[in-house]
Amino acid sequence: MTSQTLRRALCVMGAFSAFVLGLGFPGTAHAEVAVNVTMTRITQDAAGLTVTGSVTSTGDKVDSVEVILWRDGPRLASPTDLDAVLASDADSAFTSSHVEPTKYTLTTQNISAGVGPFTLHATWAQLGMPNNGVYLVGVDVRAPGADPSAQPLARERTLVTVSGNATVSVATVVELTSTPSLLHGAVFLDEHLVREFSGRLGSLVELAQGENVSWAIDPLLYHEVSVMASGYEVLVDGQLNTGRSSVAAQEWLAKVDALPKSAGYRLPWGNPDLGLAESLDEDAVAEVFPFDAVTLPQSLATLPLLVRAHDGRGDSAWLDVAETLQPAIVLVSAAQSGTLAAGVLVASPAAVRGMDGSSSTVQMTALRAAEDYIYGPALSRIVDDPGQAQISVQGEVPVLLSDLANNVSQPMSLSVLTGPTNPILTAASMDAATYMGGGIALYESLTDSHDVVRQLVASQRLAALSQSWGSDSDSQTYTQAVADWVTSLPQAVTLTAPPNVTLTSRTGSFLVTITNKSPAPVYVKVASSSSSPLALTIPTTDIILVNAGDKVPAVLAPRVTRDGDTEVLVWLETSAGERIGAATTIPISATQTAWLAWVIIGSAVLLVVVGTGLRVRTMAKARANQEPRETQEPQEPRESGESQEPQETQETQKPQETVETGEVKSD
Numbered sequence: 047m048t049s050q051t052l053r054r055a056l057c058v059m060g061a062f063s064a065f066v067l068g069l070g071f072p073g074t075a076h077a078e079v080a081v082n083v084t085m086t087r088i089t090q091d092a093a094g095l096t097v098t099g100s101v102t103s104t105g106d107k108v109d110s111v112e113v114i115l116w117r118d119g120p121r122l123a124s125p126t127d128l129d130a131v132l133a134s135d136a137d138s139a140f141t142s143s144h145v146e147p148t149k150y151t152l153t154t155q156n157i158s159a160g161v162g163p164f165t166l167h168a169t170w171a172q173l174g175m176p177n178n179g180v181y182l183v184g185v186d187v188r189a190p191g192a193d194p195s196a197q198p199l200a201r202e203r204t205l206v207t208v209s210g211n212a213t214v215s216v217a218t219v220v221e222l223t224s225t226p227s228l229l230h231g232a233v234f235l236d237e238h239l240v241r242e243f244s245g246r247l248g249s250l251v252e253l254a255q256g257e258n259v260s261w262a263i264d265p266l267l268y269h270e271v272s273v274m275a276s277g278y279e280v281l282v283d284g285q286l287n288t289g290r291s292s293v294a295a296q297e298w299l300a301k302v303d304a305l306p307k308s309a310g311y312r313l314p315w316g317n318p319d320l321g322l323a324e325s326l327d328e329d330a331v332a333e334v335f336p337f338d339a340v341t342l343p344q345s346l347a348t349l350p351l352l353v354r355a356h357d358g359r360g361d362s363a364w365l366d367v368a369e370t371l372q373p374a375i376v377l378v379s380a381a382q383s384g385t386l387a388a389g390v391l392v393a394s395p396a397a398v399r400g401m402d403g404s405s406s407t408v409q410m411t412a413l414r415a416a417e418d419y420i421y422g423p424a425l426s427r428i429v430d431d432p433g434q435a436q437i438s439v440q441g442e443v444p445v446l447l448s449d450l451a452n453n454v455s456q457p458m459s460l461s462v463l464t465g466p467t468n469p470i471l472t473a474a475s476m477d478a479a480t481y482m483g484g485g486i487a488l489y490e491s492l493t494d495s496h497d498v499v500r501q502l503v504a505s506q507r508l509a510a511l512s513q514s515w516g517s518d519s520d521s522q523t524y525t526q527a528v529a530d531w532v533t534s535l536p537q538a539v540t541l542t543a544p545p546n547v548t549l550t551s552r553t554g555s556f557l558v559t560i561t562n563k564s565p566a567p568v569y570v571k572v573a574s575s576s577s578s579p580l581a582l583t584i585p586t587t588d589i590i591l592v593n594a595g596d597k598v599p600a601v602l603a604p605r606v607t608r609d610g611d612t613e614v615l616v617w618l619e620t621s622a623g624e625r626i627g628a629a630t631t632i633p634i635s636a637t638q639t640a641w642l643a644w645v646i647i648g649s650a651v652l653l654v655v656v657g658t659g660l661r662v663r664t665m666a667k668a669r670a671n672q673e674p675r676e677t678q679e680p681q682e683p684r685e686s687g688e689s690q691e692p693q694e695t696q697e698t699q700k701p702q703e704t705v706e707t708g709e710v711k712s713d
Contacts, residue, residue: 080105083113083187083200085408094169095206101162101187111199114186115166121179122205125381125464128420131182136203136402170208180207180416204401204408207415209441214422217393217447219352219377220254221430222247222263222302223317226509226524228270230531231565232278233286235524239270240291243298249432251301254309260426260447262311262352263302266509268343271295271302281527303345309446311352314371315340316508319356321469322476323367334480335511337371339504350374352447354428356513358394361465365390375451381462383424384455391451392458394421407437415439424454470513475521479510483529488536491620494569502566503532536626538563539570539592541618549636555603558616562592570618570626572600577613582606582634584614589621609636 085099097115122128166185175181183206186198224242227234242248254261274295279286314320315337323331332338351373355364360378368376369388376390384392394417400409414437417425426447429435445453481487482503490499506528515521542559562568569591574584584604592598602616617629 081111081187081200083185083202084406085185085202085204088204088206088408088412090206090208094167094171095173095183096165096167097183097185098163098165099185099202101164101200110190112188112190112192113164113166114188114198115168116184116186117168117173117175117206118182118184121175121177121181122416122420123179125379125420128180128416129464131205132401136201173206175206175208178208178210178212178419180205180419182206202402202404205412205416207412207419209415209419211441212419212422213441213443214418215424215445215450215453216418216442217426217445217450218259218435219311219426219428219447220250220259220261220435221313221354221428222250222254222261222267223313223430223512223514224264224267225514225520226266226270226316226512228266228273228505228509229281229524229527230506232273232276233531234270234274234278234280234289235527237280237289237291239274240294243291243294246432247298249435250430251298251305253429253432253435254305255301258444258446260309260311261305262313263346264313264315264317265340265342265346266316266505266512268299268302268346269505271299272343275299307349308448310349311375311447312342312346312349313352313354314508315342315505316512317514318508318511319469319471319513320353320367321356321360321364321467322471322473322511324363324467325473328370331367331370333500334476334507336500336504336507339501340508352377354378355467356470358428359464359467361463361467362460364465364467365460365463375447377426377428379421379464380458381464382455382458383421384458384462385451386460387457391426391447391454392462393426393450394418405433407433410434411437411439418442424450426450470517471511471515471521472518475511475515475518475525478522478525478529479507482506482532483526485529485533485535488620488624489532489564489566491622491624492536492539492564492568492570492626493566494621495566498566503528535564539568539618539626541572541616541627541630543616543630543632546633546635549604549606549634552606552636553603554606555601557599558602559597559599560590560592560618561597562594565594567591567593569621571621572602572616573619573625574602574614574616576615578610581608581610582612582614582636584616586619604634604636606636611635 080103082102082104083099084102085097087096087098089096101111101113119131122131170176173181173183182203184201184203187200188196188198192198224239224247227236227238229235239247253259272295274289275292277292278289280289281287318335320335323335326334351371352375353368353371353373354377355368358377358379360368360376365376365378365386368378369390373390376386377393378390379394380392382392383394386392399405400411400413402409404410410433414427417427418439418441486499486503489502490496493499506525510521510525510528512521515524540561540563542561544556544558547556558572560570560572569589571589572587574586576583582604584602587600587602590598590600604614612634614632614634615629616632618626620626
């Protein structure tokens with residue numbers, strides 16, 4: 047075998063070996079271990095702490111795992127400490143404050159086959175919890191004998207509160223809010239409220255009927271339901287469909303109206319994210335948050351105003367914005383309960399989620415207990431989800447919010463506020479709501495009033511910034527739908543013209559009709575252009591006011607210099623000269639023969655009138671010259687030298703006298 051042949055054989059064998067190794071062998075496959083751990087119960091007694099739960103395999107089957115109970119970090123004594131732990135990374139081996147991991151590895155339990163329940167117990171001394179307070183506790187799942195500092199296979203953390211016999215006065219405030227859906231008039235973007243009437247909103251309004259339960263409602267939600275109750279439409283793929291759930295809206299509204307007003311509050315219209323306003327000046331705040339331009343439902347107008355920070359987070363800058371609304375109560379987290387100098391109640395955040403965002407009852411209960419201890423002895427809690435209402439913590443004394451506000455401690459400094467505020471939305475949503483897609487500018491020019499348009503879209507602007515939106519994209523979907531409507535408003539102002547016009551006079555005119563189907567009065571003028579400007583032009587009209595829902599005629603007076611056929615385009619303009627809608631073509635025929643005929647006819651009529659007048663005048667003069675003179679006195683004889691009238695003249699007059707007296711005389 048030559049050396050070249052040998053090299054080729056070795057290459058083939060190497061390639062084959064690589065192929066076989068690439069395939070691998072079943073007996074040497076590496077198992078991908080993946081498990082979940084869940085705490086199902088946490089109990090405390092004089093002896094210590096007991097945690098029960100289960101481990102579930104989500105990957106390849108493993109022979110066994112080790113479950114470890116630990117306690118980490120110092121005692122949590124302030125809202126700042128609590129916020130830091132809630133914001134810490136659950137995936138790290140331990141929090142940054144954990145120094146000696148093995149010190150807190152208190153109880154282990156091996157679970158065969160990688161799945162099964164566990165029960166772990168530790169005394170208070172083992173846990174290092176000699177004093178009352180809030181502590182971070184967790185359960186790790188590891189492979190047996192694994193390095194304690196290594197990343198565990200699974201982990202769940204929770205908060206454990208040691209409070210002794212301390213009690214906390216808690217005011218539960220049921221918040222009746224929902225994602226906005228009303229676009230304009232009685233047109234809705236969707237019908238999600240219908241599902242909530244028998245779900246979330248239905249459960250919340252029933253909870254609000256309980257004893258020592260306060261409630262707060264978004265006036266926009268009340269308005270939306272009122273509109274639905276009276277009949278509504280839904281925009282689906284650009285088409286309006288008749289809504290069919292007015293009865294459900296009526297029933298839910300009746301339940302709200304039956305709630306005790308002594309326990310009720312109203313939220314700002316739309317319950318907007320006021321944290322967005324911290325960077326705005328006073329004028330900009332009034333423009334972006336136009337609360338003064340909305341009209342409250344009559345049944346809510348007398349309720350005191352309640353303003354709350356999202357998830358309880360708020361600082362002095364946020365409070366400055368909130369106080370511009372002159373609320374009766376502001377709910378914002380602080381190091382201690384009490385009132386500010388302005389009489390604003392300071393309270394705890396809402397336990398919306400448990401540790402690491404968990405929604406389990408165990409975790410939410412643990413977080414509520416931690417809040418009770420840190421924010422006590424008096425606090426309020428917002429409940430906007432039925433599941434939160436089912437969580438009860440021992441040591442709480444339920445009171446009405448009004449009772450809590452009257453029994454809090456002395457006024458406190460702004461330095462106790464927890465801030466900074468973290469708005470749900472961003473400036474992008476705020477800008478979109480302000481300009482509504484740019485359609486507002488044209489309609490403002492058409493109505494010639496910034497205030498009219500501001501009031502027209504005030505509700506939609508506040509709705510677009512609601513705290514109920516989950517993100518900018520959700521908010522801007524609604525904003526775009528409103529922007530499409532605002533953009534269509536100028537198109538609701540139309541011009542109707544005759545199909546053709548025939549002019550038989552150089553100073554003739556004809557009518558066009560302006561119709562305003564938009565929701566506000568508009569100021570327009572009719573402009574035009576001619577295909578033959580040397581023969582015929584139409585001057586632009588003066589500015590015309592057309593109220594909402596009205597039709598107004600406008601007179602167009604063409605200027606004609608010669609006869610012929612001309613096409614004229616007419617359209618509407620704003621008072622500033624901005625064009626509105628499409629132009630309308632009007633064929634105009636001007637006939638000079640007709641003008642001459644009218645001139646001849648007019649001249650003939652004039653001649654007849656003048657001639658008749660002259661003849662009448664001539665005949666009148668002739669009759670006047672022929673009138674008798676019997677009324678004249680006899681003349682005295684004239685002196686010599688004067689001429690005498692002929693005698694026969696007098697004699698010829700006598701028979702006329704005889705005739706006039708009826709007497710007949712002969713010579």
